[in-house]
Amino acid sequence: MQVHEYRIKPATPDDIDGARAVMLDTVYRDFGTGYVPRWHGDIVDPAAAYLLPARHTLLVAVDGPGGEVVATAALDSRGPAYPPNPRHLAERYPSGGTAQLRRVYVRPEHRRRGLARRLVEELLAFAAADGGYRAVYLHTDPAVPGAEGFWRSLAKVVHDEREGPGGGQGIVHFEVPMG
Template sequence: MRDYIIREATPDDVDGARVVMLDAVYRDFGTGYVPQWHADIIDPVSFYVAPVRHTLLVAVDGSDGTVAATAALDARGPAHPPNPRWLAERFPSGETAQLRRVYVRPEHRRRGLARHLVARLLEFARADGGYRSVYLHTYPDSPGAMGLWRTLGKELCDERKDVPGGGSGAVHFEIPFA
């Protein structure tokens, strides 16, 4: 197994992190870049690095220094719309740590990187002291996502079956945060 360094992203990591994130939205989601959904990918510094209560973590491949995986956290709860109103009310901005952009390059998957990154995000949220809950949404077609989130959290809403018309198709989770 390769050695990985998991750390808060430095300015030198931002371009590599952006590549990992863009690859995921093109390859895994098939949506490509959509400005209203992915502005944080283009400008991760403004969204995750500069704000004190936010963070962007990277897993760097120790053998070649490339970014192998990303994970971010911010204080923005799910917005309504497009998410169900009850989710936005349950997870208000400022009190909710939302996990975002947990992506692993295909050649680095199945090594526990996502799980380690999430553990570090939860440590960050606990140290902040102002978060009362941890929320995320994912899409069922994202490789490995449903299995990971079902082992780490509680599924709250599967829009494909719980929202008339299927909503966006997202599946929403709460991660225990004791």
């Protein structure tokens, strides 16, 4: 049995290619959408999206001494956009005052080991240390195996599009307690 020694850390420029690979693999394999520019622009240039802006961060989980990136988690100061998200969510979670969790992805062979939970804990600590965030928001596609249950264990549902007329995009929106 292989023993994994995971280390969670802020991404550096050296981690960007590995982080991008985890993200792209996830949108192709788990989401089935592939890369969609209007949804996944940050994946092409994670350094510009998460490393350069002062209130944003990208964390990676690396495995072993070789430092292979096996998981990602990001946070930025952009609230949910309307459209495609419901207007009431864009108003409740405005950009600047909202920390949005993004790209919490773990390679399948490394799942069920607490990596996503550890990454989210680090993101919440980052948001709290910033001092300017009033809420932590995220949305997830419940079709991704394990995603909805994971987020329900950490956060409260603030809107489930499946319950509205026509089911919207089928997305579930959450608020994570800041501490």
